[in-house]
Amino acid sequence: MSRLATRVIHEGYKPEPLAGCVSPPIYLSTTYAQESVGEHKGFEYARSNNPNREILEKNISALENAVGSCAFSTGMAAISTLVLSLEKGSHIIVSSNVYGGTYRVFTKVFQNHGLEFSFVSTKELETIQSSLRPNTRLIFVETPTNPLMEITDIQAIAHFAHENGIQLCVDNTFMTPIFQRPLELGADFVIHSATKYLGGHSDVLGGLICLKNKEDYETLKFLQKSVGNVLAPFDSWLILRGIRTLDVRMQAHERNANKVVNFLDGHCGVEKIYYPGVENHPNREVGLRQSSGYGGMISFELKNPDRLDQFLKRLEIFTLAESLGAVESLVCIPALMTHASVPAEERVKLGIKDTLIRLSIGIEDPKDLIEDLDKALKE
Ligand SMILES: *Cc1c(COP(=O)(O)O)cnc(C)c1O
Numbered sequence: 001m002s003r004l005a006t007r008v009i010h011e012g013y014k015p016e017p018l019a020g021c022v023s024p025p026i027y028l029s030t031t032y033a034q035e036s037v038g039e040h041k042g043f044e045y046a047r048s049n050n051p052n053r054e055i056l057e058k059n060i061s062a063l064e065n066a067v068g069s070c071a072f073s074t075g076m077a078a079i080s081t082l083v084l085s086l087e088k089g090s091h092i093i094v095s096s097n098v099y100g101g102t103y104r105v106f107t108k109v110f111q112n113h114g115l116e117f118s119f120v121s122t123k124e125l126e127t128i129q130s131s132l133r134p135n136t137r138l139i140f141v142e143t144p145t146n147p148l149m150e151i152t153d154i155q156a157i158a159h160f161a162h163e164n165g166i167q168l169c170v171d172n173t174f175m176t177p178i179f180q181r182p183l184e185l186g187a188d189f190v191i192h193s194a195t196k197y198l199g200g201h202s203d204v205l206g207g208l209i210c211l212k213n214k215e216d217y218e219t220l221k222f223l224q225k226s227v228g229n230v231l232a233p234f235d236s237w238l239i240l241r242g243i244r245t246l247d248v249r250m251q252a253h254e255r256n257a258n259k260v261v262n263f264l265d266g267h268c269g270v271e272k273i274y275y276p277g278v279e280n281h282p283n284r285e286v287g288l289r290q291s292s293g294y295g296g297m298i299s300f301e302l303k304n305p306d307r308l309d310q311f312l313k314r315l316e317i318f319t320l321a322e323s324l325g326a327v328e329s330l331v332c333i334p335a336l337m338t339h340a341s342v343p344a345e346e347r348v349k350l351g352i353k354d355t356l357i358r359l360s361i362g363i364e365d366p367k368d369l370i371e372d373l374d375k376a377l378k379e
Helices: 004-010 051-064 075-084 100-113 125-131 154-163 214-227 233-244 246-265 284-290 305-314 344-350 366-377
Strands: 068-072 091-095 116-120 136-142 167-171 189-193 207-211 270-274 297-302 330-332 357-360
Touching: 004 051, 004 233, 004 246, 051 068, 051 207, 051 233, 068 075, 068 214, 075 100, 075 189, 075 207, 075 214, 091 100, 100 116, 116 125, 125 154, 136 154, 154 167, 154 284, 207 214, 233 246, 246 270, 246 297, 246 366, 297 305, 305 366
Parallel strands: 091 116, 091 136, 136 167, 167 189
Antiparallel strands: 068 207, 189 207, 270 297, 297 357, 330 357
């Protein structure tokens, strides 16, 4: 197969026969003509299948090395549908500082439907081992985690999971297949909030599940069609268009993030930096082994927390907003925004302080980003 920078552009679609459109047409039809009953071109009704969704699913499968993928209306819809594939009474081990919405749907929705969850640090295998129950069916990790950038050893956990008849799911939203391909490291499922880097322009919601084996793919396809939380044709088209530039964007996000980290690292107003690429990152070695990049997300703490408001007010290029992974730089306070659904005492335990700042580094000129931060950090 060709290399990633080529695959992002060419996989999943060849110019169609009618007019040779180089960009796929948007297929809005909800139903498809049949020659005779049951005789058709693979499409019957748009909830089951749609050409734009199929192109996107084939494209991401080629990037993540999956046998197949399913596209959903949001990242949360993708995660929820995966959990629906588990039997009642199943137990799931989850990385303790997962995305706030993931924490919320697990604790506030699925716990009421007879599923059990343990939120533990997945940094060390021992913690996972000691959380194991006879009914454990799935380990769900984010690596690096959001917002503390903790790194989990995918290969080691996949090995442990399979030895115990359990499956492993990795939320790969932060790294994207450009920097990390969990299925190649032994994971069974990869989740994406395509709303972030894959879409890349803050203008479309979407979620993906990429599967390593055929049986799981059939199960997820069945659930996707049955539950009906599918990705719309135009949204599929937009995400595919975003993925075309994923490789160049990820390289640019990371280049900029490295420069910003270097700037913050020497700054007297900065207390601590959380970035997989910093020298003293506790799991740096694992990160280097399993990922080819550090990504574009940085968290940090101010030396003087009283300056937080002033810092946020002074920023001009960084926009105060939730979400991440698009061309423009964003700043957020996870404890009060993306992770507000995690109870305060849980946040304290996890180390997500109310003054922790998270930056999503965009692809603007890095000099402008650094000047903006420098101005905001001034005494
Ligand atoms: C945003 C996000 C999600 C949820 O995705 P939506 O598209 O907003 O539903 C899940 N995981 C991670 C890591 C995210 O950043």
